Amino acid sequence: AQSVSQHNHHVILSEAASLELGCNYSYGGTVNLFWYVQYPGQHLQLLLKYFSGDPLVKGIKGFEAEFIKSKFSFNLRKPSVQWSDTAEYFCAVTRFSGGYNKLIFGAGTRLAVHP
């Protein structure tokens, strides 16, 4: 069965530190990859996505992610985090089944950024 693994469940950083959140998926076919973010008290928002083309994709708020097909990975990065980046981050992969794309989510990573 297709699955998504996020290696870090909790990450604590100081402001201006660099961030990298790992995401690996298990599916050999064509995939669409997503990172969603859930800020405290807010609903799930799309951060960035990869369908095809340049494997380095840029999203909102200075985030980027790199798709490495050989490693089945789609890690999220930000060179310098801010306190406002405190949130939960979810990696997700679509699986085409039954005529439509189904999202499979990772367990999520809680990021806390201290001033």
Add this chain to the structure above:
Amino acid sequence: SAVISQKPSRDICQRGTSLTIQCQVDSQVTMMFWYRQQPGQSLTLIATANQGSEATYESGFVIDKFPISRPNLTFSTLTVSNMSPEDSSIYLCSVEGSGTSTDTQYFGPGTRLTVL
């Protein structure tokens, strides 16, 4: 992206009762999805609701427990039936984007359900 609203935003219910959650979208969409996010866990797809047809349920979810309606292209309901404390979760609906974003899902604010 579509604007999605859900009602109620939260509720506290007694064991054995049922709750119907509404999801309203500000534009017509073909596919709507219902997810559950249990405390401290990730999102799990419950079912997919396509207007004009029966909902399609994922493994581990059944229609008797989670009946879904999809009367038109902007609205859907999910009912959590005969609730138990294990049903305490956040329930979210999502829709596929339009135009060039049909492969992307956008989420509503969620309904936080607590069952006593």
